[in-house]
Amino acid sequence: MYLYEIRDILDAEVIAGMSRMDREVDFAFGADLMSDVLAFVNERTVLLTGLTNPQVIRTAEMMDIAAIIYVRGKRPDTASLELAEENGMTIMCTPYTLYTTSGILYNAGLKGIDELGVVT
Amino acid sequence: MSSRDMVILSYRVNPEDFAKAGDASSNTKKVLKKLGIPSDITRRVAIVTYEAEINITIHSNGGEIIVSIDKAKIEIIARDYGPGIPDIDRAMEKGYSTASDHVREMGFGAGMGLPNMKRCSDEFQIESQKGKGTTVTSTIYIHD
Numbered sequence: 001m002y003l004y005e006i007r008d009i010l011d012a013e014v015i016a017g018m019s020r021m022d023r024e025v026d027f028a029f030g031a032d033l034m035s036d037v038l039a040f041v042n043e044r045t046v047l048l049t050g051l052t053n054p055q056v057i058r059t060a061e062m063m064d065i066a067a068i069i070y071v072r073g074k075r076p077d078t079a080s081l082e083l084a085e086e087n088g089m090t091i092m093c094t095p096y097t098l099y100t101t102s103g104i105l106y107n108a109g110l111k112g113i114d115e116l117g118v119v120t
Numbered sequence: 121m122s123s124r125d126m127v128i129l130s131y132r133v134n135p136e137d138f139a140k141a142g143d144a145s146s147n148t149k150k151v152l153k154k155l156g157i158p159s160d161i162t163r164r165v166a167i168v169t170y171e172a173e174i175n176i177t178i179h180s181n182g183g184e185i186i187v188s189i190d191k192a193k194i195e196i197i198a199r200d201y202g203p204g205i206p207d208i209d210r211a212m213e214k215g216y217s218t219a220s221d222h223v224r225e226m227g228f229g230a231g232m233g234l235p236n237m238k239r240c241s242d243e244f245q246i247e248s249q250k251g252k253g254t255t256v257t258s259t260i261y262i263h264d
Contacts, residue, residue, distance in 0.1 A: 035230035038167055039239075043159075051227050055174075058142030059227075062149065062166040064159070079139070 001025060001110045003067050003090055006046065009108055010094040010101060012069060016081050017090030023066050027113045028105050030071075030098050034059040040113060041065065048101055052076045057083040066090060071098045127155065129187040133176040133200075138226065141177040144185050145170040155189065161262055164240040165194050168258045171233045172198035175256075178223050179203075183253070193242075196258040205248040212238070212246075
């Protein structure tokens, strides 16, 4: 699924990496626990989270995550945004909660990483 | 890189400096990319160094991370100056954590760090001495 499609179905506002919306992702992973992101995520994954500190961006950088979607109206702090721009990431904010955001994306065909068989 | 070349990166990691936690891993990752190391290997190294950096930041009195890169492998040594891990077997269990609520609020302290470092390593060693410190050594081989 393309990032611009995700933006549209989530009524999301893009606050970083606007020029790179033509990238494609295959999976989504929702978590406020970065330890789990580090343990389970693969590439071409979009991260859904409500946690707004810079360690979220650092974690995403390590995992080659191209885009982060902040849920339930959360917005990352300035340090996070600068770090995201520096790493060429796309950042979006959606008003929907984590559960609803996940449901919308799943319904539209974006799968969870369970289907890679990595979660044990 | 010719067979004799070796690149060594060395970083100091300060206790409780969460603003800087990740800088060493970020820099390491950029260097590996520049050296043309395959992306799956680079990601594994990034996970090991980042988990180590977070661990040193959360739990220790400070420490260092040394990354040695040669043609065949990447070795990561994460060393801190205490307080040491009383029970390494427990620390290696998935889900076991001694992290504070403050650390958990930042999204860490799930007890996945050491097991995840081991998962990403081809060889993994951990040594700890109470009062002295902990040294984690991870080796990741570079395939062609």
